[in-house]
Amino acid sequence: MLRFENVSKSYGSRPVLQGRTGHFAAGAYALRGPNGIGKSTLLRALAGVDEADGGDIVIDGHALGAQPAAAKSRLSYAPDECPVYPFVTGRELLAFVAWAKRCAIPDKVTHIVERFGLARHLDTRCGAMSLGTQKKLMLAAAWIGEPAVLLLDEPSNGLDADARAVLIDLLAAQRESSVVFMSTHDKAFADAIGAAVVEFETLTDREHVVHSAV
Numbered sequence: 763m764l765r766f767e768n769v770s771k772s773y774g775s776r777p778v779l780q781g782r783t784g785h786f787a788a789g790a791y792a793l794r795g796p797n798g799i800g801k802s803t804l805l806r807a808l809a810g811v812d813e814a815d816g817g818d819i820v821i822d823g824h825a826l827g828a829q830p831a832a833a834k835s836r837l838s839y840a841p842d843e844c845p846v847y848p849f850v851t852g853r854e855l856l857a858f859v860a861w862a863k864r865c866a867i868p869d870k871v872t873h874i875v876e877r878f879g880l881a882r883h884l885d886t887r888c889g890a891m892s893l894g895t896q897k898k899l900m901l902a903a904a905w906i907g908e909p910a911v912l913l914l915d916e917p918s919n920g921l922d923a924d925a926r927a928v929l930i931d932l933l934a935a936q937r938e939s940s941v942v943f944m945s946t947h948d949k950a951f952a953d954a955i956g957a958a959v960v961e962f963e964t965l966t967d968r969e970h971v972v973h974s975a976v
């Protein structure tokens with residue numbers, strides 16, 4: 763479902779990703795590694811948000827380079843910090859994501875919005891939301907479009923205890939049918955989801971990784 767090979771990325775003359783390779787079947791995976799090693803950079807490259815300099819990325823059978831629209835329609839990405847426009851309301855953000863994915867907002871997302879207690883914030887501008895509320899909104903949006911691959915950057919960061927429990931429940935269910943590939947320093951959260959630990963350093967072309975964690 764998620765396959766990437768020899769992914770590389772530099773910022774200026776500084777290489778951050780070199781030869782990162784991984785194959786992942788449906789399941790949940792907790793990407794671990796020290797601060798600054800490149801986890802967020804890898805997730806952005808896999809999402810096509812920040813284009814890789816080299817390598818191949820395939821999302822649910824679609825090459826991100828050759829078929830970007832098809833590949834992006836099969837993935838969702840929730841960044842750690844929300845790059846949302848401050849003047850857009852929560853409702854407008856969800857509508858925008860649905861428009862970008864050429865689909866309606868599914869009942870499941872409406873249900874997630876309710877479970878996160880987001881309904882009363884939907885007409886608030888994102889810039890006026892707390893960081894935790896913005897985070898919940900971005901996470902709810904990740905369920906739009908029935909993604910085969912969910913790329914989540916530090917998904918438990920900033921969530922209150924109730925929202926964290928809801929997210930654990932959602933991801934534990936989602937891993938049965940999708941790849942949930944998330945960076946996290948939160949071991950208890952990853953364990954509660956039943957996520958397999960993937961050390962960033964092991965994602966190399968020297969050690970060809972094939973993971974299955976359902």
Ligand SMILES: Nc1ncnc2c1ncn2[C@@H]1O[C@H](COP(=O)(O)OP(=O)(O)OP(=O)(O)O)[C@@H](O)[C@H]1O
Pocket residue numbers: 773778795796797798799800801802803804945
């Ligand atoms: N847009 C950018 N421009 C220049 N350098 C960047 C940029 N984004 C990230 N970096 C650098 O790339 C390296 C990897 O950063 P990244 O955020 O991917 O690490 P990380 O493993 O996710 O860290 P953390 O665990 O702290 O979230 C860091 O040295 C960072 O300073």
